[in-house]
Amino acid sequence: MRLVIAHLYPAEMNIYGDTGNVIALSRRLEWRGIDAVVERIAVGDPYDFTAADVVVAGGGEDRAQLAVAADLQRRAGDIREAVAAGTVFLTICGTYQLFGHRFVTHDGDEMPGIGVFDLETHGGDERMIGNIVLDTEWGPLVGFENHSGRTFLGEGQQPLGMVRKGYGNNERDFDEGAVAANAFGSYLHGALLPKNPAFADELLRRALVQRHGDDAVLGPLDDGVERAAADAAATRP
Amino acid sequence: MLRLQIAIAAGRLAGRASQLLGRGGSAVPGLVAERIDPRLIDRLVASIPRVVVVTGTNGKTTTTKLLVGMLESAGRRVVTNPTGSNLARGVATRLIEVARRGRVDTDIAVFEVDEAAVRALGPRLRPAVTVVTNLARDQLDRYGELDTTAAHVRSALEHAAIAVLNADDPMVAGLAGTAGADRFFGGSDPVRAQMPDDRTLYGDAGGPRPGPEPSVLVRAAEPAGEGQRAALTVDGEDLEVRLLLPGVYNAYNAAAAVAAATALGVEAAVAAGAAAGVVPAWGRGQTVEYRGRRVRLLLVKNPAGFNQAIRLLAGEEPGAQVMISINDHTADGRDVSWLWDARVEDLAGTGHRFVTSGTRALDMAVRLKYAGAAAEWAEPDPRTALDRFVDGVAAGGTATLVPTYTAMLDLLHLLQPDTHRREAWT
Numbered sequence: 001m002r003l004v005i006a007h008l009y010p011a012e013m014n015i016y017g018d019t020g021n022v023i024a025l026s027r028r029l030e031w032r033g034i035d036a037v038v039e040r041i042a043v044g045d046p047y048d049f050t051a052a053d054v055v056v057a058g059g060g061e062d063r064a065q066l067a068v069a070a071d072l073q074r075r076a077g078d079i080r081e082a083v084a085a086g087t088v089f090l091t092i093c094g095t096y097q098l099f100g101h102r103f104v105t106h107d108g109d110e111m112p113g114i115g116v117f118d119l120e121t122h123g124g125d126e127r128m129i130g131n132i133v134l135d136t137e138w139g140p141l142v143g144f145e146n147h148s149g150r151t152f153l154g155e156g157q158q159p160l161g162m163v164r165k166g167y168g169n170n171e172r173d174f175d176e177g178a179v180a181a182n183a184f185g186s187y188l189h190g191a192l193l194p195k196n197p198a199f200a201d202e203l204l205r206r207a208l209v210q211r212h213g214d215d216a217v218l219g220p221l222d223d224g225v226e227r228a229a230a231d232a233a234a235t236r237p
Numbered sequence: 238m239l240r241l242q243i244a245i246a247a248g249r250l251a252g253r254a255s256q257l258l259g260r261g262g263s264a265v266p267g268l269v270a271e272r273i274d275p276r277l278i279d280r281l282v283a284s285i286p287r288v289v290v291v292t293g294t295n296g297k298t299t300t301t302k303l304l305v306g307m308l309e310s311a312g313r314r315v316v317t318n319p320t321g322s323n324l325a326r327g328v329a330t331r332l333i334e335v336a337r338r339g340r341v342d343t344d345i346a347v348f349e350v351d352e353a354a355v356r357a358l359g360p361r362l363r364p365a366v367t368v369v370t371n372l373a374r375d376q377l378d379r380y381g382e383l384d385t386t387a388a389h390v391r392s393a394l395e396h397a398a399i400a401v402l403n404a405d406d407p408m409v410a411g412l413a414g415t416a417g418a419d420r421f422f423g424g425s426d427p428v429r430a431q432m433p434d435d436r437t438l439y440g441d442a443g444g445p446r447p448g449p450e451p452s453v454l455v456r457a458a459e460p461a462g463e464g465q466r467a468a469l470t471v472d473g474e475d476l477e478v479r480l481l482l483p484g485v486y487n488a489y490n491a492a493a494a495v496a497a498a499t500a501l502g503v504e505a506a507v508a509a510g511a512a513a514g515v516v517p518a519w520g521r522g523q524t525v526e527y528r529g530r531r532v533r534l535l536l537v538k539n540p541a542g543f544n545q546a547i548r549l550l551a552g553e554e555p556g557a558q559v560m561i562s563i564n565d566h567t568a569d570g571r572d573v574s575w576l577w578d579a580r581v582e583d584l585a586g587t588g589h590r591f592v593t594s595g596t597r598a599l600d601m602a603v604r605l606k607y608a609g610a611a612a613e614w615a616e617p618d619p620r621t622a623l624d625r626f627v628d629g630v631a632a633g634g635t636a637t638l639v640p641t642y643t644a645m646l647d648l649l650h651l652l653q654p655d656t657h658r659r660e661a662w663t
Contacts, residue, residue: 014578015374015377015382015383015578016377016572016574016575017574017575017576017577017578018574018577019577019578020574020576020577020604020607023577023607023608024607027607061382061383061384062382062384063384129571129572130571131571144571144572144573144574146377146572189572189574190573190574191574191577194577194603194604194607195600195603225599225602225603225606225615226603226606228599228615229599229600229602229603232597232598232599232600232617233597233599233600236565236571236596236597
């Protein structure tokens with residue numbers, strides 16, 4: 001058995017250790033005897049998203065986000081089709097924002113998104129920085145947020161979780177991230193998946209079922225260190 | 238002038254009071270004096286014939302130390318700021334200490350300046366030479382984006398007569414043409430391949446040298462004892478440099494220092510010879526005796542620096558004992574996501590033994606587990622961890638500590654309890 005992990009914009013959108021998400025997914029497959037194939041997709045690279053089982057993308061600097069926004073527009077139809085077909089996506093920070101309808105800068109300029117999630121983001125003056133803890137369907141998630149954009153979910157858009165500590169999508173609503181079919185968006189760095197193994201396995205389980213059917217199972221792993229690290233991180237100021 | 242004299246006196250008094258209170262703190266005198274006379278630095282610097290600024294992400298402290306050694310070997314009287322005290326207040330504190338009647342009597346001043354503070358300090362120091370060691374992503378919760386840091390450094394270079402630039406670092410080479418004149422240092426292709434810049438770190442393949450052919454070139458660097466032997470070519474002249482500092486990155490620091498020293502009129506052979514006498518700065522490749530063991534410290538602050546330490550460790554004999562200590566205080570960067578950007582995978586299969594400590598000991602243990610180099614244990618408390626770690630090292634043996642900034646201060650305090658905390662993050 002094997003799964004294909006597509007790392008979208010590994011060079012452009014990866015300044016906060018979000019590569020850790022790709023590492024976590026790959027190792028957790030390999031430890032169970034499942035081959036993990038990582039494919040790197042740069043701006044401009046042709047890519048057929050039906051080949052991917054999990055698509056992972058991270059956060060980047062403003063300049064990189066602009067380059068990526070234009071590239072995403074060209075892939076918008078393909079990505080929306082893949083989401084509709086049940087491909088698993090995990091988008092963090094800058095790419096999470098671009099998976100919404102639009103990013104409106106402080107000066108009123110608009111950077112269009114691809115509308116996978118029903119949300120929009122507004123540039124702010126003050127960055128929201130710090131350790132963050134969420135409550136989600138898959139248990140608590142622990143990470144670190146660092147963003148100036150305020151994201152507002154549309155009516156009926158499901159968040160990833162509710163904020164127990166930290167800011168989340170914005171400082172008003174106490175929600176964090178977004179979920180649509182098997183596509184997930186979040187502001188959490190850390191990286192997110194290594195310290196939240198139950199959530200990492202939820203992504204893998206969905207991808208396995210999509211590719212190999214309902215009887216595909218993920219065996220258990222010893223996640224003692226990961227859980228201890230998450231507990232410790234949750235207590236940091 | 239009276240205001241300046243009062244500011245200096247008040248600063249000194251505040252410094253003495255702070256020491257009596259056992260606070261150490263190299264920032265206090267500068268902080269107090271600058272409040273009384275905001276132009277204190279400008280006024281005191283005006284009496285110094287030449288000023289050198291050393292900035293960049295990694296290697297500032299070591300490059301400063303090397304350059305000071307080279308200038309002193311050439312008979313120059315040098316004033317420099319204490320290790321790590323690299324904001325305006327650190328510079329002001331040092332100037333106050335050495336000022337006599339409102340003047341500083343020296344031939345030259347060499348200041349290490351934080352890459353975010355350099356924008357404001359650049360025009361005030363009007364340096365003859367500004368050295369930019371490298372620019373890499375560093376503590377994004379504190380410094381912000383790399384483009385912003387590069388813009389700070391560019392703005393500072395407009396006030397420098399000569400820029401000494403890393404020809405192999407695309408962000409630094411891109412600053413060419415900003416100062417009055419440029420002088421480049423760099424490595425031969427095999428040396429350069431061992432110093433991945435920020436872009437290669439984040440997935441772009443290494444290509445041709447981004448800057449011009451360097452005037453000071455590291456042709457080769459080989460480990461020797463606890464340090465190394467580096468072959469340099471300085472303006473066409475081949476020289477050998479012995480360093481007490483390990484790692485190819487320190488050969489680059491030596492090249493940067495030689496490029497600056499020779500730009501200031503020091504003979505290349507004198508500069509190269511002086512490098513041999515420079516001992517590592519606090520925690521930067523420094524080795525200390527502790528309970529009958531030799532304990533080496535390799536400070537890491539960001540993924541690029543961590544990769545340099547990893548490369549050094551990966552090249553050593555199997556069986557090295559390594560404790561990685563990761564703290565998440567403000568001076569370390571509160572976000573430890575950067576651990577995932579470092580090539581920790583290169584430690585797998587080295588045959589080394591790893592343990593972790595610090596406030597984020599468990600985060601580092603997770604990182605090592607996913608890299609295939611699992612830690613034997615993780616203990617957040619520095620004292621408990623250090624004792625347990627050293628107990629596992631044979632008497633007479635060698636061990637390596639890889640700490641972040643405040644973890645290094647914690648460990649040095651335990652390793653050398655009698656030594657005053659000279660260095661304080663300011």
